[in-house]
Amino acid sequence: MAREEAPGEPPRLVLVVGVAGSGKSTVGRLLAERLGSTYGEADAFHSEADRAKMAAGHALTDSDREPWLDAIGDWMDRTTSAGQRAVVTCSALKRRYRDKLLAGRPDAVLVYLHGSRELLESRLAARRGHFFPADLLDSQLADLQEPGPDEHPLVVEIDQPPEAVVTAVLSLMRRASAAGVPVDRPGAERAPHSVVPDGPSASPSPTGGSWLLVRGEQSAEVVQLGGALRDYVVSGRPVLDGFSTGAAITGGRGQLLVPWPNRVGGGRYRFDGRDLQLPLTEVEKENAIHGLLRWTLWERLARTDDSVTLGTTLCPQPGYPFLLDVRVEYRLGAEGLSATVRATNTGTGPAPYGVGQHPYLTVGTDLVDGVVLTVPARSLLRTDDRGLPIGQEPVDGTPYDFRTARPIGDLRLDTAFTGLDRDPDGRAVVRLAHPSGLRGVDLRLGEGTRWVQVYTGDTLAEPERRRRGVAVEAMSCPPDAFRSGTDLTVLQPGATHVLRWGLSPWGYA
Numbered sequence: 001m002a003r004e005e006a007p008g009e010p011p012r013l014v015l016v017v018g019v020a021g022s023g024k025s026t027v028g029r030l031l032a033e034r035l036g037s038t039y040g041e042a043d044a045f046h047s048e049a050d051r052a053k054m055a056a057g058h059a060l061t062d063s064d065r066e067p068w069l070d071a072i073g074d075w076m077d078r079t080t081s082a083g084q085r086a087v088v089t090c091s092a093l094k095r096r097y098r099d100k101l102l103a104g105r106p107d108a109v110l111v112y113l114h115g116s117r118e119l120l121e122s123r124l125a126a127r128r129g130h131f132f133p134a135d136l137l138d139s140q141l142a143d144l145q146e147p148g149p150d151e152h153p154l155v156v157e158i159d160q161p162p163e164a165v166v167t168a169v170l171s172l173m174r175r176a177s178a179a180g181v182p183v184d185r186p187g188a189e190r191a192p193h194s195v196v197p198d199g200p201s202a203s204p205s206p207t208g209g210s211w212l213l214v215r216g217e218q219s220a221e222v223v224q225l226g227g228a229l230r231d232y233v234v235s236g237r238p239v240l241d242g243f244s245t246g247a248a249i250t251g252g253r254g255q256l257l258v259p260w261p262n263r264v265g266g267g268r269y270r271f272d273g274r275d276l277q278l279p280l281t282e283v284e285k286e287n288a289i290h291g292l293l294r295w296t297l298w299e300r301l302a303r304t305d306d307s308v309t310l311g312t313t314l315c316p317q318p319g320y321p322f323l324l325d326v327r328v329e330y331r332l333g334a335e336g337l338s339a340t341v342r343a344t345n346t347g348t349g350p351a352p353y354g355v356g357q358h359p360y361l362t363v364g365t366d367l368v369d370g371v372v373l374t375v376p377a378r379s380l381l382r383t384d385d386r387g388l389p390i391g392q393e394p395v396d397g398t399p400y401d402f403r404t405a406r407p408i409g410d411l412r413l414d415t416a417f418t419g420l421d422r423d424p425d426g427r428a429v430v431r432l433a434h435p436s437g438l439r440g441v442d443l444r445l446g447e448g449t450r451w452v453q454v455y456t457g458d459t460l461a462e463p464e465r466r467r468r469g470v471a472v473e474a475m476s477c478p479p480d481a482f483r484s485g486t487d488l489t490v491l492q493p494g495a496t497h498v499l500r501w502g503l504s505p506w507g508y509a
Contacts, residue, residue: 010035011109011173012085013076015101017092017147018113019140021120022158023165027113028089030166034244035087038079042090045071069100076105093143098151109176111169112147115158152176156236160364164238171233174212174245175219206248208297215306215332217508221245227298227310227328229254229359232337234508239337239441241360241469251460252358252471255294256341258326259314261356262416262453262479263287265388267319269482271352278319285386290358292320298328307331316347323347324491335444338502345491353489354477355448355499360457360469361441363434367467368408368456372440374431375402375454378419381478387414388480405433408470413456416478418487420445420452430454430472439507443472446500450487451475474501 014037016028025041032039045068053064072090079086092098102108117137124137147153154172156165208224221231228249232239243253267278267288278288293314302309307330314324325344330337345351365371380400382391395401400415420428430452433440445452455471476499477487489497 013108021123022113024089032087037085040088112153241362257356260354261475322351336504341499344496356475370435372433374405376421377417381416442504444502448499
């Protein structure tokens with residue numbers, strides 16, 4: 001797994017706390033791996049007498065825990081004094097335990113893994129070979145003093161896969177680092193509060209710089225390469241199955257697709273009396289795919305704490321001899337995250353144009369099979385084995401009719417939908433819901449969105465990423481629009497096309 005870099009230097013010390021069954025050990029090991037840190041498990045510091053006492057069903061007393069906490073503290077100091085970063089997991093149920101572990105360690109980050117009693121019970125009941133019996137959960141919950149705001153904990157819900165929990169922790173670390181969250185613990189100095197950085201992060205990355213947006217419990221990250229949306233987290237839960245900081249973009253994750261979404265068959269098309277040939281970027285299928293700006297570094301045009309506007313120029317080039325000014329604004333607001341893409345023809349003649357964006361969504365399931373999907377579309381596009389259209393037909397009577405919410409199951413989706421039913425405000429909403437029905441995310445399709453592509457990732461080059469998230473792509477036109485002309489925009493000189501879409505998570509409070 002690729003190491004994940006937080007903004008600047010990763011924290012020297014991370015303390016992960018939570019009751020038995022919260023997944024501390026699994027999360028701690030994964031987090032240490034992604035931060036390049038040494039991992040310490042608090043259970044390893046228990047004496048044999050303590051282990052026997054707990055195995056017999058007896059809770060430890062405060063006096064039992066004192067030498068245990070001292071041993072953990074000693075390990076943290078030895079590790080960090082040796083120049084190593086450390087992640088340590090410990091139940092640390094009471095405030096005074098956490099204060100003891102964090103006293104004199106002002107740069108430590110506190111992570112609290114929170115879960116419902118029912119979930120914790122089910123996890124403990126499924127554990128085998130652990131010295132901690134499930135019936136001690138009552139005593140742990142009775143002792144638990146959840147971290148308060150003055151402890152500045154990063155709180156993450158555990159009812160999601162461990163990888164998603166770690167992704168949420170890292171996102172909250174980035175947000176806290178950018179916002180300059182102060183430290184207020186025994187023996188610590190309060191850190192000065194800083195503003196969200198105005199420019200891109202300077203750390204070397206294959207995606208260039210990045211900008212972190214923060215509003216309340218929401219945070220999002222945008223990268224310079226292609227103006228792509230890397231990450232979006234709400235109340236400690238990832239909404240995107242995005243890509244790691246320091247990793248290359250694969251599978252089109254979060255990318256802007258300009259000046260066409262999806263494919264152009266053979267890269268050949270005719271426009272305004274000219275035959276044009278685009279470079280073939282999906283070589284195995286002899287297609288030009290996903291436009292020309294995915295691998296361009298975009299520049300910041302405007303910036304606030306909760307928004308950023310990036311822009312670039314699409315210059316005339318082989319296969320696309322047209323001049324466009326392209327801008328995207330990302331903004332966090334009361335509804336969630338909004339994206340607005342504007343393209344203006346700054347050339348002297350008309351230009352063919354289409355646009356889309358490629359976010360992968362998650363509601364915290366291991367696979368997409370259990371995700372409950374709603375797509376308010378009356379028609380779909382049938383395609384051949386090259387992904388090129390062979391005909392449009394109604395969804396009625398097909399496995400692709402998701403106008404009524406239902407689980408995806410084992411259905412393989414790489415399907416363009418149109419005939420979108422819209423609300424009085426002109427928006428169509430694609431909904432993904434967790435199987436529990438308690439939370440989910442709505443993708444809003446606004447101005448300029450005539451089509452939506454839904455992709456379950458079955459053909460991704462990375463087998464481990466397949467069916468982990470659902471790509472829901474707002475599009476102005478269908479695949480191969482440069483050749484078919486279907487819903488293709490012809491931008492006259494000076495004209496601007498606008499595409500609006502957004503994400504509204506629900507049940508994440």
